[in-house]
Amino acid sequence: MKYLYNDITEKIWPAFRKLRAQFSLRPGFSENEKRNALMNELKAVGLAVAKEVPVIHRQNGLRIGVGRMDLVLESRVVIEVKDQPSLKTEDIEQLDLYLESSGLPVGVLLNFGAPGVDLNDIYQTNKVFIRRYKPEDD
Numbered sequence: 466m467k468y469l470y471n472d473i474t475e476k477i478w479p480a481f482r483k484l485r486a487q488f489s490l491r492p493g494f495s496e497n498e499k500r501n502a503l504m505n506e507l508k509a510v511g512l513a514v515a516k517e518v519p520v521i522h523r524q525n526g527l528r529i530g531v532g533r534m535d536l537v538l539e540s541r542v543v544i545e546v547k548d549q550p551s552l553k554t555e556d557i558e559q560l561d562l563y564l565e566s567s568g569l570p571v572g573v574l575l576n577f578g579a580p581g582v583d584l585n586d587i588y589q590t591n592k593v594f595i596r597r598y599k600p601e602d603d
Contacts, residue, residue: 470571473512473542480506481575488577496548499577500535503546512538520567534563543572552576 484502488494494502504514517533536544545560552574560572 470539470542473538474571474573476507476510476512477538477542477544477573477575480510485577496546496577499548500546503544503575504536507536507538513540514538515540518567520563522562522566532559532563532566534567537567537569541569541571543567543569545572545574547574547576548578549576551579 480503484499484506488499488502500516504516507514515537517535518537520532520534521528522530522532534543535546538544543560543563545556545563547556556574556576560574564570564572
């Protein structure tokens with residue numbers, strides 16, 4: 466199945482898997498350091514990457530705050546990086562809010578902290594699909 470911005474998202478998985486393997490052998494890095502390493506890997510494969518991109522949150526048309534998206538690739542794909550034992554509903558809701566507030570259609574949620582393969586979903590804001598990625602999908 467062809468996904469929106471597959472040309473971008475297909476470059477995320479090899480970088481994520483590579484870094485995840487490296488960090489599992491050498492623990493102690495912070496979530497921020499892992500995000501920075503991912504940013505460097507994605508830049509190395511030719512993607513334009515912006516870090517901590519501000520996004521304005523609104524309620525009833527009024528500004529209520531500003532969030533910061535971890536990474537934005539090619540001004541089209543949001544990546545939220547986590548480093549915790551497992552993902553929570555709030556993590557998915559945060560990514561969904563960033564997509565809604567930014568108007569960007571695709572987001573990827575990556576968790577470096579889970580012992581096995583954790584939920585790595587790609588969302589479209591129109592809720593047409595959710596794709597759960599597993600290494601055996603390669």
